[in-house]
Amino acid sequence: MIETSLVFEKIKKLLDESNIDYQLFEHEPVFTSEQAAKVRNTKMCQGTKAIIFSADSKPLLIVVPGDKRVNTKTFKKLYNIKDLRILSPEQVKEITGLEVGAIPPFGSVMNLTTHVDNSVFKNEEIAFNAGAHTKSILMKSKDFFELAKPIINSFSL
Numbered sequence: 001m002i003e004t005s006l007v008f009e010k011i012k013k014l015l016d017e018s019n020i021d022y023q024l025f026e027h028e029p030v031f032t033s034e035q036a037a038k039v040r041n042t043k044m045c046q047g048t049k050a051i052i053f054s055a056d057s058k059p060l061l062i063v064v065p066g067d068k069r070v071n072t073k074t075f076k077k078l079y080n081i082k083d084l085r086i087l088s089p090e091q092v093k094e095i096t097g098l099e100v101g102a103i104p105p106f107g108s109v110m111n112l113t114t115h116v117d118n119s120v121f122k123n124e125e126i127a128f129n130a131g132a133h134t135k136s137i138l139m140k141s142k143d144f145f146e147l148a149k150p151i152i153n154s155f156s157l
Contacts, residue, residue, distance in 0.1 A: 007098060007131035010109040015139070018147055022139040029133040031101050033066030040127050040136050048120060048128045050103040052092050052112065055081045059095055061107035063116040065123070068156035075155040102129045106148050116150040
């Protein structure tokens with residue numbers, strides 16, 4: 001299990017050491033994409049939903065815009081996966097040390113492969129919870145792509 005503050009610090013260090021421009025928000029706790037967009041003053045489509053799934057018993061991170069959801073049928077077909085399930089809040093906490101809704105789109109800081117829907121990159125900037133319900137980061141999507149090195153495909157609804 002990884003500690004919440006450790007995940008935040010790893011992301012902040014990665015951004016700082018890479019000389020990435022970003023904006024850090026400290027705000028009231030948010031638990032939905034709508035709440036997060038409102039408190040950050042961003043569009044819902046700019047927010048990223050980072051969800052931990054079990055793909056044939058292996059955990060991985062799937063990221064879609066805040067106004068979309070994962071098309072599991074398409075995802076399974078794309079990657080030849082037989083069993084794809086969202087992990088329970090308890091399983092997510094056990095693997096990452098984080099609560100559902102606080103997961104950042106940087107799977108690498110949690111030792112998870114990151115799959116990102118290509119529609120995330122339709123926005124010049126993306127926003128996400130950075131390991132806590134009270135901390136968010138806004139950054140350029142191209143910088144996220146360069147740092148996170150995700151696997152990109154089309155699998156959202």
